[in-house]
Amino acid sequence: MLKQEERLENLFQYFDRGAELISEEKELLYLDSLALVADQLFKGEMIETKNEIEKKKLQTIFEQIDLDKLDKEVVRKTFQLTVLKGMKGAVQPHHSLTPDAVSLFVSYLINKVSVDLKKDFLITDLALGAGNLLSAVLNQSPKPAKAIGFEADETLLNLAFVSANLQQNEVELFHQDSIQPLPDLKTDIVVTDLPVGYYPNDEVAKEYELKAPEGHSFIHHLMIEQAMKQTRDGGYLFFLVPNFLFNSDQSEKLHKFLKEKSIILGLLQLPKSMFKSEQQAKSILMLQKKGEGVTQVQQALLAELPSFSKAEALADMIKQIDRWFKQQLGK
Known part of the structure; x- marks a missing residue:
């Protein structure tokens, strides 16, 4: 045996x-x-x-x-190791994988808000990649969930497809750029590791509130707006965002958009030791789309996460986050 x-x-x-x-x-x-x-x-x-x-x-x-x-997680992690090996030898700069510890931490946060959602609630990833983040979220969910993923890169989409099959996860996949017009998904939760940079199609971008006043628009801004549009009222959005998100020349417009459309629940800065450079460092942005019965939190959850290898410090941080969810959201 x-x-x-x-x-x-x-x-x-x-x-x-x-x-x-x-x-x-x-x-x-x-x-x-x-x-x-x-x-x-x-x-x-x-x-x-x-x-x-x-x-x-x-x-x-x-x-x-x-x-x-x-176990599904054994399959996911093993497949992820081989994908990582392939990405090290790949020439495409956009071929990258959400780190495992981050995927699992995002899953923990999503499980906090999904506790009140109906069985088979819908999760959407607008920049699926090889599907590691979405797979981790589905595998960690205490109740069954349906999922939709969008990916423009055919190689990554194929990897996401076979990965979902091997793990027997129900995922509907679309080979397309999610900034293009989409049907009204009314998703319960969006989870996306945002691509960072400029979106080349100005014709499509001009339909967005967060388009640049001139030149190419930021793809990460457009994707946040698309995600907001695709989320049902009261639904939740979890983004991996660059730490400089609110420091760019268009950040004021983005901040105004977020305050108008959503409740900013929190911003958790990931350990800088996880990233090769400060420019690549990311945070987890948590939002709730405004709607009937949605109330403003008294205090957003703002924290700098300790290294995921420091078990005691991480356990203490999770206790604080658990307390925040109970006090602010009653979860």
């Missing part, structure tokens, strides 16, 4: 070696090859390779993998 660690190791070896073989034989990028390997595993099929020695090794591993006996 295999131990959990051995199952995890087997799964990683199968994903990784399989992706490397397909990448070499079909001259594909590692990430595209990984999506093919994972998709075939989900279908119960082993990959085809001309390398007979490697084929026998992979066959042995393949026969020991039983996805039904693996």
